[in-house]
Structure formats: C-alpha cells, structure tokens
Amino acid sequence: MSVQSENSAVATNPTAVERKSDRELLVTRTFDAPLHIVFEAWSTPELFKSWWVPKSVGMSLVSCDMDIRTGGSYRLQFRHPSFEQPMTFFGTYQEVTPNKRMVWTNEESDDGAVTTVTFEAHGDKTRVTLHELYPTTAALEEALAGSAEGLPEQFAQLDALLARRS
Amino acid sequence: MVQCSAHLDATFAALSDVTRRGVLEQLGDSHASISDLAQRFHMSLTGMKKHVSVLEQAGLVTTEKVGRVRTCKLGPRQLEEEAAWIESHRQLWSARFDALDQLVEQMKREEKVDVRTKRK
Numbered sequence: 001m002s003v004q005s006e007n008s009a010v011a012t013n014p015t016a017v018e019r020k021s022d023r024e025l026l027v028t029r030t031f032d033a034p035l036h037i038v039f040e041a042w043s044t045p046e047l048f049k050s051w052w053v054p055k056s057v058g059m060s061l062v063s064c065d066m067d068i069r070t071g072g073s074y075r076l077q078f079r080h081p082s083f084e085q086p087m088t089f090f091g092t093y094q095e096v097t098p099n100k101r102m103v104w105t106n107e108e109s110d111d112g113a114v115t116t117v118t119f120e121a122h123g124d125k126t127r128v129t130l131h132e133l134y135p136t137t138a139a140l141e142e143a144l145a146g147s148a149e150g151l152p153e154q155f156a157q158l159d160a161l162l163a164r165r166s
Numbered sequence: 167m168v169q170c171s172a173h174l175d176a177t178f179a180a181l182s183d184v185t186r187r188g189v190l191e192q193l194g195d196s197h198a199s200i201s202d203l204a205q206r207f208h209m210s211l212t213g214m215k216k217h218v219s220v221l222e223q224a225g226l227v228t229t230e231k232v233g234r235v236r237t238c239k240l241g242p243r244q245l246e247e248e249a250a251w252i253e254s255h256r257q258l259w260s261a262r263f264d265a266l267d268q269l270v271e272q273m274k275r276e277e278k279v280d281v282r283t284k285r286k
Contacts, residue, residue, distance in 0.1 A: 015263050017256035019248070025255070033270035037277065041269050050248055051265035089211045130259075144251035145181055 022137040025113075025144075027130040030122065038097045038126040039119050043068050053078060062086045070096050074104065111139035180224035185209070186217050188238065190226060199241040200229075 018026045031038050041047045045066040053061045062077040075090040091105040091112065100119060106112030113132040120127045134140040180186055185207055190282060192206065204214035216239055221227035228241045 010197055012264055012267050015256055015260040017252050019252060027256075029261045031263075031267060031270050033274050036265075037270050037273045041266055041273065045271075047269060051269050052262060054261040054265045056261045056264075129192060129261075134182070137191060138184060141181070141187060141251075145178060 020131075023134045023140055025140065026154045027132075027133075028127065030125050030127045032125055034124055035099055035119055035121040035126045038128065041118065042102060043096065043098070043118075052076075060095075068093060068102075069095055070094070072096070109143060111135060113139070113143065176224040177226065180220050180226055183217070183220075183283045186221055189217060189238075193227065193238055193240045193280065197237050199237055201235075203238065 013030045013032070015027065015029045018028075020026045041051065045064065045068065048066065048068075049061055049064050053059045059078045059080045062079050064076050066072075066074040066076075068074070070093060072093045073091065074093070075088065077086045077088050079086045089108050091107040091108060093102065093104045094114070095101060095103040103115045104115050106115065110136065113134045116131045116133070118131070119127045120129070132140075132143075134143065168233070181190075188207060189203055192203065198206075200214050200218055201211060203209075204211050207214065209217075218227060218229060222229055222241070225241045227238050229236050229238045231237075
C-alpha cells in the first residue's frame with residue numbers, strides 16, 4: 001500500500017498490521033540488527049521504556065515497573081494530552097524465553113488481549129511478530145477503535161487517508 | 167475534510183454501542199430484516215429500528231423495504247472503516263518500531279565499539 005512509504009520519513013522497514021481472524025491481530029516488522037540486540041531492547045526495562053512510548057504519538061510514560069521473567073509482572077502508566085487521568089496497563093509475563101519469545105497478559109480490563117512476541121533471525125536481521133489474541137471480537141474492535149480515538153494526530157492522518165480513498 | 171471528519175465522528179459514535187457492533191457482525195454473515203435482528207438481540211422492534219437508523223446514517227448499513235419487510239445489509243463504508251482502524255493501529259506500531267529501530271541501531275554501533283576495545 002502506498003501509505004506505508006508516504007508515512008515513513010526515513011527508509012525504515014515497513015510495519016504491517018493484519019487482522020488474522022475475528023479475535024487476532026498480527027503486527028510484523030523486520031529490524032536490521034542481530035536477534036540478541038533486538039531481544040535485549042524488548043527485555044531490558046530501561047531500554048524498553050525508551051521506545052514503547054514514542055514521542056510522536058504524544059504519550060509520555062509516568063511510571064514503569066517491569067519484572068521481565070516467566071511469571072513476573074508489569075505495570076505501566078501513560079499520560080496523553082486528550083485524557084485527564086493517566087492510563088494504567090498491567091499484567092503478567094506468561095513466558096519469557098530469551099531470544100525467542102515473550103508472552104504477556106493485559107489485565108487492566110476483561111477485554112485485554114494476550115500478546116505473544118516472537119523473534120526470528122533472518123541472517124543478520126531480525127523479524128519480530130507481535131500477535132494479539134483478544135477474548136472476543138468486540139474486544140478487538142474496541143482496541144482498534146481505541147487506537148484511533150486516543151491518537152488525535154494519527155486521526156488527522158486517517159482523515160487524510162480517507163479523503164484520498166473516497 | 168471537515169465533512170470527512172464529521173463522517174468519521176458519526177461512524178465512531180455508531181460503533182460505540184455493543185448492540186450496533188453486534189448487528190454489523192451479524193450482517194457480515196448474512197442480510198437480515200429488522201424483526202430478525204430485534205429477535206436475535208432480544209430487543210423491541212422500535213429499539214432495533216433506532217440502532218439500524220444510526221448505523222444507516224453513518225453509512226455502515228443500508229436498508230431496503232420490500233413489501234412489508236425492511237432488509238438490512240452492510241453499507242459501503244464497512245470495509246473502509248475497518249481499513250481505517252487497522253491503519254491507525256499500524257501508525258501507532260510504526261511509530262513505536264521506528265523508535266526501536268533507532269535504539270537497536272545505536273546498540274549495534276556500541277557493540278561494535280565494545281568488540282574493538284576488547285580486542286586491543
């Protein structure tokens with residue numbers, strides 16, 4: 001889709017989002033770095049914090065507690081200009097297998113997804129697949145609608161996209 | 167553009183209700199009359215008519231009256247909305263992963279420096 005190249009200012013690899021089924025979303029991306037580095041960036045709280053909440057989407061991290069190991073838990077608090085109260089996300093790491101896989105729950109609501117991130121080496125590049133499994137179709141749609149509502153800047157871009165399409 | 171965002175507002179308002187989302191899902195499988203839908207969602211005919219009219223105004227559903235039965239089906243905007251949702255979700259992930267890209271680039275460079283220092 002032409003949208004991908006227009007949105008990225010630098011020549012980065014494209015991020016693909018695909019609705020795999022009624023309850024599943026897949027996000028994939030390849031990074032030009034060896035697997036152990038990419039995994040380190042996901043599994044070290046100090047590093048994770050620096051990219052999970054990108055400035056360009058207007059969110060900022062208020063607090064962050066992550067105990068990244070199988071059975072450990074996490075709690076993240078974000079602030080966004082369009083919400084008065086900070087948003088809290090928390091859950092448990094069901095599995096953390098170094099350089100291979102991380103699975104965590106999202107327990108802030110009954111509609112939270114189970115997120116599985118898989119890391120695969122392709123030569124000196126790393127392919128990351130993020131799989132979200134929602135408890136119901138409605139929960140998945142809520143999450144999609146939410147990511148549109150919560151991000152006004154992206155909403156403007158969405159308007160532009162729809163304008164081009166219609 | 168203003169018109170477009172007003173349209174989106176109508177769409178998101180239409181989708182903010184769990185029954186209406188259920189109706190869309192149902193209509194994704196097959197067309198249905200208003201009384202079918204009312205029955206399926208345990209609702210009065212009047213109640214269902216209201217929901218359908220909200221969906222219709224947002225362009226998510228079209229209806230056609232044949233004889234005494236009003237048949238509902240998915241409107242032209244259904245697929246477009248889904249594509250728009252997916253796109254906005256993709257933009258969030260794309261922003262996140264662009265930031266991660268920069269970080270791993272930096273880590274890669276630091277690792278190379280480390281290796282060189284160790285060799286000395």
